[in-house]
């Protein structure tokens with residue numbers, strides 16, 4: 001892998017990750033771009049104790065541009081995009097319209113491939129491995145910024161969940177605080193450790209799930225299951241079998257096996273809603289919309305979680321779709337949005353069975 005860091009016309013950082021070591025990336029961004037004035041502000045809710053990023057400058061961002069104006073495709077001739085070069089393998093750049101910026105953290109865009117019409121599931125194992133290396137490197141780099149406490153790599157896929165650009169890409173949010181979901185997990189880990197005299201809750205959950213009926217896929221170094229209390233219609237949690245706090249902790253064996261495992265999970269997601277003979281249920285139905293979210297230990301101090309260190313956290317990926325059945329989405333309605341109580345219409349055991357049925361043969 002070769003990494004080349006450069007700057008866009010308005011000063012934002014752009015990093016190429018290339019499979020070939022002999023590539024020279026010296027194309028210059030020729031656009032007359034002014035630096036976007038960012039006004040991100042993190043406000044803490046006094047009653048809930050959580051934080052909201054107020055980012056009003058995002059109203060001006062680009063929605064659903066035509067394919068020939070895609071800002072994530074490589075630049076071609078006079079068609080200038082966010083990527084000045086005429087090709088790339090994986091490219092990462094600072095978001096022009098970030099939700100978090102300056103003292104409030106940082107937002108980056110990760111372009112998985114220069115092929116506009118592909119999706120992550122179409123990548124080769126070699127390409128997927130390169131994305132893993134980019135996520136790992138960004139986690140390391142961002143963790144060193146003084147304003148950053150937690151790094152979140154994720155992908156939203158599908159217009160149904162509000163993705164505004166069709167080009168295959170993900171994002172990285174570097175937060176200036178420990179996020180509420182991670183804090184909840186750390187509190188549970190602390191309580192379990194205390195109650196059991198030192199047992200790790202992540203290890204206990206993984207062991208229990210692997211012995212049960214919701215396993216979706218298991219390999220030498222990875223395990224995927226639908227959790228006992230899945231919140232979403234189809235939800236899979238993917239863990240490396242050896243607990244590590246973040247992507248940096250993965251050893252070579254786990255890294256080498258990851259692409260095969262992750263690509264298989266994504267391909268199964270695209271088949272969940274197929275008919276019994278492999279045909280798509282709805283004619284012209286878009287691919288399964290999903291959210292894929294890496295959970296990593298925060299880099300800040302963990303004093304508020306008594307007796308817990310970074311190493312007690314378990315890196316894992318949560319992959320879920322908001323689609324319940326062909327053409328029907330799960331909306332976060334009254335109970336979920338109003339009270340944080342999820343109602344799941346699909347039994348996790350049935351979801352796991354479906355995800356095994358659609359395995360690649």
Ligand SMILES: [Zn+2]
Pocket residue numbers: 070071072073115116167
């Ligand atoms: Zn594109």
